[in-house]
Amino acid sequence: xxxxxxxxxxxxxxxxxxxxxxxxxxxxxxxxxxxxxxxxxxxxxxxxxxxxxxxxxxxxxxxxxxxxxxxxxxxxxxxxxxxxxxxxxxxxxxxxxxxxxxxxxxxxxxxxxxxxxxxxxxxxxxxxxxxxxxxxxxxxxxxxxxxxxxxxxxxxxxxxxxxxxxxxxxxxxxxxxxxxxxxxxxxxxxxxxxxxxxxxxxxxxxxxxxxxxxxxxxxxxxxxxxxxxxxxxxxxxxxxxxxxxxxxxxxxxxxxxxxxxxxxxxxxxxxxxxxxxxxxxxxxxxxxxxxxxxxxxxxxxxxxxxxxxxxxxxxxxxxxxxxxxxxxxxxxxxxxxxxxxxxxxxxxxxxxxxxxxxxxxxxxxxxxxxxxxxxxxxxxxxxxxxxxxxxxxxxxxxxxxxxxxxxxxxxxxxxxxxxxxxxxxxxxxxxxxxxxxxxxxxxxxxxxxxxxxxxxxxxxxxxxxxxxxxxxxxxxxxxxxxxxxxxxxxxxxxxxxxxxxxxxxxxxxxxxxxxxxxxxxxxxxxxxxxxxxxxxxxxxxxxxxxxxxxxxxxxxxxxxxxxxxxxxxxxxxxxxxxxxxxxxxxxxxxxxxxxxxxxxxxxxxxxxxxxxxxxxxxxxxxxxxxxxxxxxxxxxxxxxxxxxxxxxxxxxxxxxxxxxxxxxxxxxxxxxxxxxxxxxxxxxxxxxxxxxxxxxxxxxxxxxxxx
Numbered sequence: 001x002x003x004x005x006x007x008x009x010x011x012x013x014x015x016x017x018x019x020x021x022x023x024x025x026x027x028x029x030x031x032x033x034x035x036x037x038x039x040x041x042x043x044x045x046x047x048x049x050x051x052x053x054x055x056x057x058x059x060x061x062x063x064x065x066x067x068x069x070x071x072x073x074x075x076x077x078x079x080x081x082x083x084x085x086x087x088x089x090x091x092x093x094x095x096x097x098x099x100x101x102x103x104x105x106x107x108x109x110x111x112x113x114x115x116x117x118x119x120x121x122x123x124x125x126x127x128x129x130x131x132x133x134x135x136x137x138x139x140x141x142x143x144x145x146x147x148x149x150x151x152x153x154x155x156x157x158x159x160x161x162x163x164x165x166x167x168x169x170x171x172x173x174x175x176x177x178x179x180x181x182x183x184x185x186x187x188x189x190x191x192x193x194x195x196x197x198x199x200x201x202x203x204x205x206x207x208x209x210x211x212x213x214x215x216x217x218x219x220x221x222x223x224x225x226x227x228x229x230x231x232x233x234x235x236x237x238x239x240x241x242x243x244x245x246x247x248x249x250x251x252x253x254x255x256x257x258x259x260x261x262x263x264x265x266x267x268x269x270x271x272x273x274x275x276x277x278x279x280x281x282x283x284x285x286x287x288x289x290x291x292x293x294x295x296x297x298x299x300x301x302x303x304x305x306x307x308x309x310x311x312x313x314x315x316x317x318x319x320x321x322x323x324x325x326x327x328x329x330x331x332x333x334x335x336x337x338x339x340x341x342x343x344x345x346x347x348x349x350x351x352x353x354x355x356x357x358x359x360x361x362x363x364x365x366x367x368x369x370x371x372x373x374x375x376x377x378x379x380x381x382x383x384x385x386x387x388x389x390x391x392x393x394x395x396x397x398x399x400x401x402x403x404x405x406x407x408x409x410x411x412x413x414x415x416x417x418x419x420x421x422x423x424x425x426x427x428x429x430x431x432x433x434x435x436x437x438x439x440x441x442x443x444x445x446x447x448x449x450x451x452x453x454x455x456x457x458x459x460x461x462x463x464x465x466x467x468x469x470x471x472x473x474x475x476x477x478x479x480x481x482x483x484x485x486x487x488x489x490x491x492x493x494x495x496x497x498x499x500x501x502x503x504x505x506x507x508x509x510x511x512x513x514x515x516x517x518x519x520x521x522x523x524x525x526x527x528x529x530x531x532x533x534x535x536x537x538x539x540x541x542x543x544x545x546x547x548x549x550x551x552x553x554x555x556x557x558x559x560x561x562x563x564x565x566x567x568x569x570x571x572x573x574x575x576x577x578x579x580x581x582x583x584x585x586x587x588x589x590x591x592x593x594x595x596x597x598x599x600x601x602x603x604x605x606x607x608x609x610x611x612x613x614x615x616x617x618x619x620x621x622x623x624x625x626x627x628x629x630x631x632x633x634x635x636x637x638x639x640x641x642x643x644x645x646x647x648x649x650x651x652x653x654x655x656x657x658x659x660x661x662x663x664x665x666x667x668x669x670x671x672x673x674x675x676x677x678x679x680x681x682x683x684x685x686x687x688x689x690x691x692x693x694x695x696x697x698x699x700x701x702x703x704x705x706x707x
Contacts, residue, residue, distance in 0.1 A: 008065025018294020022049030106324030249501025274494030461490025488667025501606030
């Protein structure tokens with residue numbers, strides 16, 4: 001499947017909540033398109049986008065050698081509760097685990113706290129008499145007759161999908177495999193997911209949720225992926241199709257159909273990969289990735305040119321997007337904070353007469369009021385339009401005219417009239433609230449990871465991010481901002497930069513005082529074989545790299561920290577030293593007199609990442625002037641200013657545009673605040689630096705622009 005010719009093109013397709021982004025790289029050139037997402041048949045937007053980019057490139061779909069796809073369909077199905085008719089089979093006595101949750105309260109002092117409902121109601125949860133102990137030994141054997149009797153009930157209830165999650169099955173999957181075998185003997189077409197394959201990790205609440213989520217979306221995703229492949233073939237694109245997974249790598253179509261829960265956050269993961277690629281080009285080790293599209297904003301910390309990862313992620317948060325109020329999914333995932341703040345996020349006035357923005361979004365149907373598709377409530381895009389950040393006639397390269405009168409009507413009716421504000425002030429309020437929401441999310445994410453953002457560089461992409469990134473930098477004290485080429489379709493470009501990868505995990509509890517080198521070597525070899533064989537199913541020839549991590553904690557603690565042990569042989573003192581160093585880095589101390597324990601082992605196999613070409617140093621800098629101007633509202637001043645208007649193509653390498661100005665391209669617009677200057681770097685990135693910052697040649701460029 002990896003035998004793609006050098007002349008063949010690679011296509012990335014990202015389905016978002018508002019737009020579907022399609023990018024084709026062929027013959028050393030890149031062509032892109034944004035198409036409104038078609039909710040009833042998402043593949044239609046991909047096909048339309050493919051036709052557009054192929055037309056721009058002057059090729060047919062037959063010239064595409066590989067397609068990499070990311071989608072929010074699995075996530076949306078979980079949020080909207082529109083998955084398959086699903087049952088859960090679990091151990092007797094554990095039927096209500098997914099409803100009881102944990103003891104954590106996501107709103108500590110709310111006496112009226114309402115917990116989110118489990119994905120499956122109680123009457124769809126079944127039990128079997130069996131038990132595996134915490135040491136992996138069978139305490140109560142599973143009788144095949146019991147499974148066969150339960151299979152009859154499942155068949156009679158006409159379930160499309162079944163999740164099997166038995167207690168401690170990550171240590172011994174025999175019982176789960178027996179249940180699957182009996183179910184498939186009785187119902188060959190049934191979709192069955194077992195937790196020992198989907199998420200073989202300790203903590204039954206997270207594990208059961210994960211296998212239920214996988215089963216819930218599996219039939220829908222299997223049908224969608226099969227339909228997409230067929231329709232692409234009908235268009236002439238008869239080539240391998242791969243899926244971006246939430247851990248930042250690429251998996252096969254078959255793997256995605258079997259483990260669709262790994263597609264949760266696949267689109268945002270592509271954006272983080274793109275930001276890491278840009279960071280590598282500039283040699284940046286401390287980067288804040290800012291991805292703002294039509295529905296959500298995603299913020300991710302990238303250190304040493306690698307996105308931060310986690311093994312638990314929450315979806316479908318039901319309580320003001322608070323951590324703990326959603327459904328925990330135990331899979332490898334790029335760690336990011338995601339909030340309901342996008343171009344389509346809707347604004348309203350609450351009972352306290354305060355402006356609130358999101359998390360509800362207008363999406364693509366009907367979209368913001370200015371789209372003219374029936375939307376009546378004001379969205380962030382409507383406010384940006386009224387403030388002059390967006391050109392009504394030039395939106396999406398002029399392919400989509402915006403109705404400024406409709407924006408004015410919506411903003412006035414929902415915000416201005418209720419608060420006694422003129423339309424411009426109401427629009428300013430909407431934008432300032434959404435910017436502050438994003439800034440707060442970034443601050444909290446940084447604090448949770450022990451980071452100070454003042455020394456970071458922001459990399460902004462997504463259709464709406466360059467409109468808001470300059471203001472966000474002002475709020476966060478960040479002095480340097482990079483907007484890469486193709487920023488409006490950044491996640492789709494990221495798909496084309498991602499390696500094939502898969503992470504195999506296993507929960508095997510072990511204290512360092514009981515460390516068994518032979519057992520550890522066998523376990524890691526088994527995990528490496530599992531991970532590499534999965535990657536080899538996608539690419540049979542490329543060299544592979546392997547990373548090994550163990551999750552460690554002091555005995556008695558509730559949660560672990562990941563420790564990279566790739567470069568050391570299994571040994572007590574080596575593991576102890578790495579853990580204590582990382583623990584001290586996070587908490588400024590170690591705990592004396594306590595033994596250390598390992599709970600989870602993880603091996604990630606991946607193909608090599610593409611080596612990013614370094615951005616070259618700039619020579620002579622040339623100030624750029626323009627006669628094109630328009631009024632743009634400056635939130636720092638609280639008043640409109642006259643801003644220069646540049647086409648991005650005007651900014652050749654070394655050209656400097658002084659703020660306030662706007663830099664326009666087909667898929668987004670960059671707003672450069674007053675007191676900042678924008679320079680085009682050798683790789684096409686627009687570098688925006690606030691005046692007074694020290695790095696050269698940006699400070700020189702700012703002085704030249706002011707002169």
